[in-house]
Amino acid sequence: MSGKELPKTIRKLVATRASPKFREVVSIVTEPTPKPGDGEVLVKNRFVGINASDINFTAARYNPDAKFPMEIGFEAVAEVVAAGPNALYKPGQAVMYMQYGAFSEYKLMKDKLLVPLPKLKAEYLPFILSGNTAAISLDKVGHIKSGETVLITAAAGGTGQIAVQWAKLKGCHVIGTCSSEDKMKFLKEIGCDRPVNYKTENLREVLKKEYPKGVDVVYETIGGDMFDTCVENLALHGRLIIIGYIEGYESDKGYKPASTLTTLPSMLLRKSASVGGFFLPQFAEDSAPYVMKQIQYYNEGKLKSFVDLGQKASAGPFNGLEKIVDAVEHLYSKKSIGKIIVDLNPKK
Ligand SMILES: NC(=O)c1ccc[n+]([C@@H]2O[C@H](COP(=O)([O-])OP(=O)(O)OC[C@H]3O[C@@H](n4cnc5c(N)ncnc54)[C@H](OP(=O)(O)O)[C@@H]3O)[C@@H](O)[C@H]2O)c1
Numbered sequence: 396m397s398g399k400e401l402p403k404t405i406r407k408l409v410a411t412r413a414s415p416k417f418r419e420v421v422s423i424v425t426e427p428t429p430k431p432g433d434g435e436v437l438v439k440n441r442f443v444g445i446n447a448s449d450i451n452f453t454a455a456r457y458n459p460d461a462k463f464p465m466e467i468g469f470e471a472v473a474e475v476v477a478a479g480p481n482a483l484y485k486p487g488q489a490v491m492y493m494q495y496g497a498f499s500e501y502k503l504m505k506d507k508l509l510v511p512l513p514k515l516k517a518e519y520l521p522f523i524l525s526g527n528t529a530a531i532s533l534d535k536v537g538h539i540k541s542g543e544t545v546l547i548t549a550a551a552g553g554t555g556q557i558a559v560q561w562a563k564l565k566g567c568h569v570i571g572t573c574s575s576e577d578k579m580k581f582l583k584e585i586g587c588d589r590p591v592n593y594k595t596e597n598l599r600e601v602l603k604k605e606y607p608k609g610v611d612v613v614y615e616t617i618g619g620d621m622f623d624t625c626v627e628n629l630a631l632h633g634r635l636i637i638i639g640y641i642e643g644y645e646s647d648k649g650y651k652p653a654s655t656l657t658t659l660p661s662m663l664l665r666k667s668a669s670v671g672g673f674f675l676p677q678f679a680e681d682s683a684p685y686v687m688k689q690i691q692y693y694n695e696g697k698l699k700s701f702v703d704l705g706q707k708a709s710a711g712p713f714n715g716l717e718k719i720v721d722a723v724e725h726l727y728s729k730k731s732i733g734k735i736i737v738d739l740n741p742k743k
Contacts (some may be wrong), residue, residue: 397401401428401437401476401477401501403427403428404425404426404427405425405426405427405428405429405499405500405501406423406424406425406499406500406716407423407424407426407466407496407498407499407500407716408421408422408423408468408498408499408716408719409421409422409423409424409463409464409465409466409467410452410453410463410464410465410467411463411464413453413454413455413461413463413645414451414453414454414647415451415453415454415645415646415647415689416450416512417449417450417519417720417723417724418712418720418723418724420453420465420604421453421467421720422718423505423591423716423717424464428501429501429503429541430477430479431477431478431479431482431503431674432479432480433480433481433482434479434480434481434482434483434505434506434507435478435479435480435482435503435504435505435506436475436477436478436479436482436484436501436503436504436506436509436639437475437476437477437478437501437503437504438471438474438475438476438490438492438501438502438504438509439473439474439476439500439501440471440472440473440497440499440500440501440502440739440740441472441473441515441738441739441740442471442472442515442517442520442736442737442738442739443468443470443471443497443498443554443719443735443736443737443739444469444470444471444520444521444523444524444525444553444735444736445719445722445723445725445726445734445735445736445737446469446470446524446525446553446726447552447553447616447639447641447644447727448469448639448644449467449469449723449726450644450645450723450727451644452467452469452495453465457584466495466496466499467495467496468495468496468497468498468499468719469493469494469495469496469497469524470491470492470493470497470520470523471491471492471497471502471517471520472489472490472491472512472516472517472519472520472523473489473490473492473502474486474487474488474489474490474493474515474516475487475488475490475509476501478506481696483507483509484506484509484511485601488511489511489512489514489515489516490504490509490510490511490512491509491510491512491519491520491522491523491686492504492508492509492510492523493508493523493524493682494508498716498719499716500716500739500740503511510523510683510686510687512630512690515646517582517704517736517738518693518700518702519690519693519700520702520734520736521553521556521557521700521701521702521733521734522557522686522689522690522693522700523682523686524675525552525553525554525556525557525684525734526554526557526561526685526686526689527675527678527681527689528554528638528673528687529554529555529557529558529561529614529681530561530673530685530688530689531673531675531678531682531685532614532636532638532673532678532720533545533558533561533562533612533614533636535567535678535681536634536636536671536672536673537612537634537636537671538612538634538719539562539565539567539611539612539616540565540566540567541565541566541567542566542567542568542583543567543568543611543612544567544568544569544570544606544609544610544611544612544630545562545567545569545570545610545611545612545613545614546569546571546572546602546610546612546613546614546625546628547562547570547571547572547587547614548571548572548613548615548616548617548621548625549572549573549616549617549641550569550571550572550578550582550587550590551571551573551574551578551581551582551732551733552616552640552731552732552733552734553726553731553733553734553735554616555571555614555616555684556581556585556599556699556700556701556732556733556734557689557698558614559571559582559585559586559587560585560586560698560699561698562614563585563586563587563589563610564692564697564698567584567612568588568589569586569587569588569589570587570588570589570590570591570602570606570610571587571589571591571622572590572591572592572593572598572617573589573590573591573592573593574592574593574594574729575592575594575729575730576592577591577732578592578732579592581701581732581733582741585699585701588710589601589605590659593621593648595719598621598624598741599624599627600630602624602628603628606628608630608631609629609630609631609633609666610625610627610628610630610633611630611632611633611634612633612634612635612636613625613629613633613635613636614633614636614638615635615636615637615638615639616638616639616640616641617639617640617641617642618639618640618641618642618643619640619642619643622637622640623644626659626662626663626668626670627662629662629663629666629668630666631666631667631668632666632667632668633666633668634668634669634670634671635668635669635670635671636670636671636672636673637670637671637672638673638674641679672685678727687695700733700734701732701733701734702733702734702735702736703725703731703732703734703735703736704723704736704737704738705718705722705725705735707730708721708725708728708730708731709722710725711725712738713725713735713736713737713738713740714737714738714739715737715738715741716737716739717740718737719737722735722736722737
């Protein structure tokens with residue numbers, strides 16, 4: 396093993412029991428620093444991404460047989476600090492990864508699961524989970540084409556910001572929903588053709604009036620009445636991608652189904668429209684090429700990446716493992732713009 400002087404112990408955030416009440420069920424534990432084996436590296440996490448599903452994961456909705464205490468957190472930008480025999484990377488290499496257990500100061504990783512980066516930078520993080528969800532699902536489930544109308548819900552969020560820009564890059568007309576004037580401004584800046592603040596405008600009425608033929612593709616992350624509105628306003632041959640149902644995540648009962656699901660078959664049939672589901676882990680083979688494509692577009696200035704490190708949040712800035720709880724609550728406050736990130740090791 397080679398590398399810098401490492402601490403004897405590391406700290407990580409774990410869930411102690413199954414519940415979506417993130418603050419109540421997480422705690423910081425200390426354990427001996429792991430040593431990398433063959434083909435493994437130890438990484439020091441710098442930026443960790445916050446996701447709506449962090450609370451689905453603590454609620455054991457991903458794995459009902461989960462054992463506690465359970466490692467949590469999905470993704471990080473990190474630096475390799477020690478390498479085992481035959482590892483692909485040396486200490487000092489900046490990397491990014493998507494793996495359960497990222498809410499940790501250090502993490503042992505198989506080298507093959509890492510994406511190498513030119514430098515440690517928060518702006519790369521939105522591309523791996525949020526960005527891949529947007530880009531892969533719009534291409535492979537939504538089959539978006541130039542000239543089509545695409546509706547993105549939670550358009551100013553972590554995954555929504557990339558979905559808007561990806562659909563614009565493909566030549567689509569993009570409608571994006573959000574809940575504040577700050578987000579409306581942000582959506583205009585990233586090229587959204589028709590931002591809709593659903594607090595001040597009725598989305599159903601906007602769609603009926605301005606898009607009487609309906610929308611071709613919907614990127615749906617909210618559920619409930621939003622889902623119904625989107626299905627009602629699908630165009631002929633429209634496609635709706637179910638990306639999430641955030642309305643139900645905070646409830647102990649879990650996901651809340653759309654209230655009028657019984658009418659779904661008839662609404663789809665008469666338009667030959669489809670509703671498809673998308674879960675990023677089931678598209679693993681697309682992950683590396685899509686993340687590289689986004690980094691290429693970012694470096695070429697075609698794709699922008701917005702991160703929210705909590706500078707404007709009441710509990711911010713989000714610096715250190717202790718701030719992950721505040722960062723998760725910030726996501727559910729609906730005030731965040733772009734991808735929420737916690738800096739575990741801010742430069743002084
Ligand atoms: N299928 C997959 O593989 C996959 C992968 C990644 C993410 N997702 C899904 O994508 C969605 C967005 O996730 P994200 O991590 O990128 O979060 P995010 O969009 O950064 O934050 C959530 C946003 O959702 C909107 N929202 C609407 N109703 C809400 C409610 N009742 N509670 C909280 N927020 C509400 C808010 O924006 P407005 O107030 O502006 O509407 C809020 O800012 C989630 O549904 C998530 O599960 C799915």
